[in-house]
Amino acid sequence: MHTNTLKIINKDHFRQNLNIYTRNAFFKLPKIDNPKILDVGCGTGVPTLELARVSGGEILATDIDQDALDYLDEKMKSEKLEKQVKTLNCSLLDLDFPDESFDIIWAEGSIFAIGFQKGLEDLRRLIKDNGFLVVHDPYQKHVEKKDIIEKSGYRLLDSFMVHHRIWWSQFLRPYEKHIKDLQEKYIDNPQVQQALEDEENEIKMFKNNPEDNCSIFYILQKN
Numbered sequence: 001m002h003t004n005t006l007k008i009i010n011k012d013h014f015r016q017n018l019n020i021y022t023r024n025a026f027f028k029l030p031k032i033d034n035p036k037i038l039d040v041g042c043g044t045g046v047p048t049l050e051l052a053r054v055s056g057g058e059i060l061a062t063d064i065d066q067d068a069l070d071y072l073d074e075k076m077k078s079e080k081l082e083k084q085v086k087t088l089n090c091s092l093l094d095l096d097f098p099d100e101s102f103d104i105i106w107a108e109g110s111i112f113a114i115g116f117q118k119g120l121e122d123l124r125r126l127i128k129d130n131g132f133l134v135v136h137d138p139y140q141k142h143v144e145k146k147d148i149i150e151k152s153g154y155r156l157l158d159s160f161m162v163h164h165r166i167w168w169s170q171f172l173r174p175y176e177k178h179i180k181d182l183q184e185k186y187i188d189n190p191q192v193q194q195a196l197e198d199e200e201n202e203i204k205m206f207k208n209n210p211e212d213n214c215s216i217f218y219i220l221q222k223n
């Protein structure tokens, strides 16, 4: 979605209602001074900016969507977080950093892009000894994933669910109302109308099968 359309729609205003869960996951980690964090699949960076605020660390935020990264760059500058956060257009498949570069890797809603197992295996190399990986993933195949976690060289320190009712009441219900308002306001703007239709379709999919839309945070430590 073009950066201007992202700004008009301002989904992040509603997505940030879930920041409490990002914070909750972060505070399950032991305290690290000025941690080096890699946020993979950061999108427009709602969790990225929250991590910057709570960690005091240095964050490299990566994604393959340049429009989303441009929007994140603007937001971080307006919050004066540009010393802490850098963005990089880079796929999860091309994270070509030296071994053990990061204290923490953060992956909210992105590891699916390469698969849970491959994601855990590939990212392990980049995490410092006894460092951490936090994954926010759909709550599906939990037993299988616990097995993958162990076999991929991690310890499951903690996990917690974000119930679909929370996704609905705290994020999607107010966002749905906002979309309807924008559909009237931008009636003459086809680009915005198309983006709003796509967003509406995503919400429809959620409403058709709410039970499939619980999610889970896994807090992992590298063995």
Ligand SMILES: C[S@@+](CC[C@H](N)C(=O)[O-])C[C@H]1O[C@@H](n2cnc3c(N)ncnc32)[C@H](O)[C@@H]1O
Residues within 6 Å of the ligand: 015, 040, 041, 042, 043, 044, 045, 046, 047, 062, 063, 064, 065, 068, 090, 091, 092, 093, 107, 108, 109, 110, 113, 114
């Ligand atoms: C559901 S969004 C999550 C964004 C953000 N982490 C959040 O929780 O709000 C998934 C993100 O993964 C990114 N993505 C998809 N495939 C990717 C890949 N191969 N490498 C890096 N990022 C990818 C998408 O561009 C999108 O921004």
